[in-house]
Amino acid sequence: MSILQKPFVVTNERLSVDEAMQHVTNPSAGAINLFVGTVREWTGEKQTEHLEYEAYVGMAEKMLRKIGDEIQAKWPGSRVAIQHRIGKMEISDIAVIVAVSTPHRHESYEASRHGIERIKEMVPIWKKEFWTDGESWVGNQQGTIEYSKGEPGKGENSHD
Amino acid sequence: MSILQKPFVVTNERLSVDEAMQHVTNPSAGAINLFVGTVREWTGEKQTEHLEYEAYVGMAEKMLRKIGDEIQAKWPGSRVAIQHRIGKMEISDIAVIVAVSTPHRHESYEASRHGIERIKEMVPIWKKEFWTDGESWVGNQQGTIEYSKGEPGKGENSHD
Amino acid sequence: MINVLFFAGLAEKTGQREIQLEHIAGSTVEQLKEKLMQEYPQAKAEMSQAMIAVNEEYAEKTDTLQERDTVAFIPPVSGG
């Protein structure tokens, strides 16, 4: 069994939108929204050569499942799969897929958006950019984000 | 060459999200949003057995390209592919794929949403529902939609 | 000669998918529509709801038809 057969997974394997979609396809669904995060070459003037993602895998998968539960509670009838790749990635590689199916299209966008925003808030995965002129971990260079208390999105000052 | 190698297409062939995504993947993209419309079995109390889509193919493809142009004008740097299947479709089959890539995630949702809304407004494709208890063309049973003047979304009373 | 296309429910109501009409060039889109509503009274409701495309572009009621135009009656769409 491929690891991609798990709907909530953090893996070194290449991700596939077809496989992610299969997790959420079902007869009650009229709409499926797939958000795919890919490795972008240019960020302003800076050129990315490649990226490396690191994760606290066990906890990250647990948090992905938690996000899935949140979505299913908020959008009844939805199905969710969230897959994140880690390790070295080249330009245009798929880093993350959020797949959500719902009966109607409006909620598929809302729910998918909720998924990716929550990933960026609470899932312990870190991106290291390898620029043409250096390297850096993303997320803490500015020092503007402080997690002072408890779970992100629940604490009083969890996100800048 | 498969017809799916055209980014804006109306076809009898099965659609593939992997193939649609390939049309929009590029080094400037950090986000790809794929909206997938699938055949839903239940609409309230009514059960769908299958669907048939009919199109004015030449004009429909022209309108899909026009929607792509609208998106690229409104969200600079975006790339778009829109593929619509016609003919007989079973439950869970893919009827339409809207694929949009953008540098950042927010616009990928906005642009994709614009795409599917415009399809439902202006592209000459018609759905016939084959219910367990009868059949009907969708869109005009209510008599509530009147297209009195010119292009939908441009005329004064184009959409209910 | 002008080519006229019917689709979906309108094709079923008229029993036609495509017809050719002579001596129509010079008329407006609206005049053609009225003429066809008289010719296909069983499809009158659907025709009045339909938009009109000329040569694959949505047209205004007041647009004038020309020889060899293709006119399509577009019932309310339901793709997607």
Next chain:
Amino acid sequence: MINVLFFAGLAEKTGQREIQLEHIAGSTVEQLKEKLMQEYPQAKAEMSQAMIAVNEEYAEKTDTLQERDTVAFIPPVSGG
């Protein structure tokens, strides 16, 4: 014994990915953090920014640690 995990920039700054600490059970999360900031002064800024997870769940500063807990320092995340 308590297990402590460091990730990403914090692993680089401390030079450690995982350490074991004795005689910590009974302390709060905040007390452990302060202790480690003294032990790894070069990683003080990163530690103060980090969230703490205990046994794979985000913890409050005032939570009390127990024998065999796994404590993870979570620098600001950047997945997605």
